[in-house]
Amino acid sequence: MxxxxxxxxxxxxxxxxxxxxxxxxxxxxxxxxxxxxxxxxxxxxxxxxxxxxxxxxxxxxxxxxxxxxxxxxxxxRPPPTRDGSDALVGRSAYVTREVSATGGLVHLSGEDWSARAYDEDLVIPAGVRVDVLQIEGATALVHPRDPLPDPLPEPLPEPEHREE
Structure with a gap:
């Protein structure tokens, strides 16, 4: 070259x-x-x-x-701080009224928040500890922190006795 x-x-x-x-x-x-x-x-x-x-x-x-x-x-440099409802994402909450895809109630940061299950097929019973994955308006989208116990199988119907 x-x-x-x-x-x-x-x-x-x-x-x-x-x-x-x-x-x-x-x-x-x-x-x-x-x-x-x-x-x-x-x-x-x-x-x-x-x-x-x-x-x-x-x-x-x-x-x-x-x-x-x-x-x-x-x-x-320290990470940027989140404020308002964004600061609640990642926090832990306690289910006070069963949470499903249609609604429910959780106790979060000293207040009761309306909540929905992040997974639409999931029903989270009261008393379960959950993590807040997202906030949409005034509703927390939550997911259980620990695996949920298997639901009890429904009892089989009693066979009908026919009297002859």
Missing amino acids: GDLMWWLFWLVTAVVLGVAEFSTLTLVFGLLAGSALVAAVVAGLGASFPLQLLAFAATGGVGLVALRPVAKRQLT
Whole structure:
């Protein structure tokens, strides 16, 4: 490859890395894309390939050193707090009136909330501890924390006695 064609190589590399950054949003590919652009400029000015590599590596290193404190600060930031009814998602509640797909009642955070079973085929009896999976308006969608006991089988009807 001619010395002046390296700028095209670095430019294509920068575009590929930019597309990778756009797809992953990791910032690493963006730093490398910027480094490849610097190397393309250096190549366009007629520098040798080792000088282009040096420009690429130096720019990438400076970018990492400059962004490391920002990345570290982002990693140590506490998770965003939820407020209002969103803060109730993930909490535990106690069923006070049987909960099914059509309705029911749970005691949640010191208040009674209308509730529905998250699984529409499930009927949760009173006294069962449940987890709140979602809040829809003023209704908690809940699921039992522990597996429900099997329902008792219904007794078979007594055979009819015929008197003769």
